[in-house]
Amino acid sequence: MKFDGVLFFPVTAYTDAGEVDAQLTAEHIASRLTFSPGAVFAACGTGEFHALSATEVATVVRSAVSAVNKAAPVIAGTGGALGHAIECARGAADAGADALLVLPPYLVGHPIAGTLAYVDAVIAASDLPVIVYHRGSATLTRDAVRRLVDNERVIGLKDGVGDIGLAHEIARIVQNSGRDDLSLFNGLLTAELTQEAYRAIGVPLYSSAAFAMIPQVADAFYQAYVAHDDARCAQLIDEFYTPLVRLRDAVPGYAVSLVKAGVRLGGLPVGPVRAPLVDPTPEHTNELRRILDSGRNLVAA
Template sequence: MNFDGVLFFPVTAFTKAGEVDASLTAEHITSRLEFSPGAVFAACGTGEFHALNSTEVTTVVRAAVSAVNGAVPVIAGTGGPLGHAIECARGAADAGADALLVLPPYLVGHPVDGTLAYVGAVIAASDLPVIVYHRGSATLTRDAVQRLVDNERVIGLKDGVGDVGLAHEIARIVKHSGRADLSLFNGLLTAELTQEAYRAIGVPLYSSAAFAMIPQVAAAFYGAYVGHDDDRCAQLIDEFYTPLVRLRDAVPGYAVSLVKAGVRLGGLPVGPVRAPLVDPTPEHAAELQRVLDVGRNLVSA
């Protein structure tokens, strides 16, 4: 599967009554396609997977598939309690998704063999290939990575741990496997800040939450990144991404809440976040608007 472009993680729109708004979610996705995302990851972290039931996940995925209309791959989120993960996997397959992103299982202590069994159960639930998210309760070991690489249904590994040494080892395991079809992703928060380092160790792809709210800046960074324009990358990091990260770190959960607020500030009424996340305070929303304005000025100059 080819992932040529910024990996787009859309928000999930909600109605005033708090229900999933499939039409507005599709509009949100469609409005970003002109900025050439490499794939759409529907109902994943930025899309509040944690707050959706399996029926809602399928609704979001179906909206994404309709909006994309075959232009780029649609990757559907699945994870959480095993039964929920299986339902999401089957629903995504029925909705026409191209692959699954397997998020961590329910937060319970377990050995890495349990993680592999969990991934295996999700794989068995549909015919879709999977990308495994290495983070949280699904942290992988070197041996576990080797076993995943040996499974042809696994087409990607996404790193959300941030252990550069281990990420380098994972990249070497994949390279030595000869699997040119298996992709590696940087899945750290605001991955633009760390992506140049990840590329140096053999992880060329990254997810961008910023793409959901200000695609022109995320696309400009990606263009500079693939063009090895280090000065332009540094400018965008210093003047846009670093202030955004400072604001993001002010309140737990803002990695998602700020993005959804940014989409609303852009004129699309996608609704609030669901509990346990909280929307930005008026002061933080004003600061977000300032940072977004700086970003727009940077790419319009």
Template sequence: MNFDGILFFPVTPFDAAGHVDADLLAGHVATGLAHGAGGVFPSCGTGEFHALSAGEAATVVATTVTAVAGAVPVVAGAGGPLGHALEVARHAADAGADALLVLPPYLVGAPQAGLVAYVEAIAAASDLPVIVYHRANAQFTADSMRRLAENPKVVGFKDGVGDIGAAQLIVRAVARAGREDFAFFNGLLTAELTQAAYRGIGIALYSSAAFAMAPEVANAYYRAYIEGDEARRRELLDGFYAPLVALRDETPGFGVSLVKAGLRLGGTPVGGVRAPLVDPTPAQEARLADILAAGRALV
């Protein structure tokens, strides 16, 4: 798979009755494509995978695949309880997704052998290749990633931990396994804040939650990043991303909640977040509106 452009993680819109709004999702995905998304990752973290039933996840992925129509890769989320993960993996394959992003298993801590077995079970559930999401209770050692890299169906690694040293060791371990086709992603919250450091260790791709609500700002940062325009990149960091991160860090789960709020402020009625996440207060939404306005003024 080739990813050329920002990695887009769409939200999952809910209607007034709390059901997945497939029509609105299709429009949301189309907007991301129009702004140059290089890959679409439905039913993942920003899409509230944790709060979707297997049937809802299947609807989200199928809707996205139809909207994308082969323009860019579609990578669907799969994780949680193993039975659930296998079910959504098969649904994603049936819908025509191009790959799976393997999120952590449900709650339990596990030894490295168990984490490797979890990824391999999901990889074996369908014909889709998988990307490992390194985060929370699914943190892989360099040795484990080298072992997984021996499986040709494991095609990528997304870091959501932020330990640069560990990530560097994993990049090198995969290289020693002879995998030149492996994709590495920075998957930290608001990854723009850390991407300069990740590029230095060989991780050039990053996910952008901000792209879902402010694609013009995210694209301005991306252009500065790939063109090496450090003055422009720092301007956007200081004027948009740093204030956004400060607001995000006030409440757990706001990495998703603020994106949905930003879309609503822009006139896209995606609904709120599902429990256990919470929506911003009116005061926080007002601050978000100011942050978005400041970011767009820089574009």
């Protein structure tokens, strides 16, 4: 499976009663397809996987598959408690997903052998290939990466650790394996800020939460990135992404909450975030509105 374009992590919409709104989720996803995302990662981090039941994950994935209609691969989130991860994997396969993003297991201390056993159990739950998220309680060692690379069902590794030296070693392990079907992703928060460094070490792909709320800016950055237009990338980072990151860092969880607020500011009533996340304050919402307006003006100019 090849990925070409911005990796889109949509939000999950809720009704006024707090239930998953499948129709509005599909509308949100469909509205971004004109910007040609390289893949749609449904019910993952930005989509509040942590707050969804296995049944709700399947509902979100089904909405994404319907909306995308084969225009791009649909990758479904799975993770958490092992039983929950297995249910999510099976539900995603039934819903028509193309692959799984394996998020870290439930927060419990365990050795790397346990992480690999967890990934193996998720792989065994369906016929779908998997992308393994390298972060948190699923931080990988070099030997673990070699083991994963030997498994043809593993088609990607997503780095959320941010250790550029280790990421370089992982990239070299993959390159030396001879596998040209295994993709590497920069999965850090607001990955646009670090992507030029990741590309330099052999990690060409990145996830974009901003794409969910302001796709025209995310696409402008991506087009400048692939064209090696360093001046344009720097301008977008200085005038849009850096102010956004400052606001994101003001409150834990804003990496998701701000994106969902941005979608609402764009006119789609996708509802609030679920606990334990909190929605932005009125003051922060106004600051987000200003940042988004600035981004639109940059693209228009």
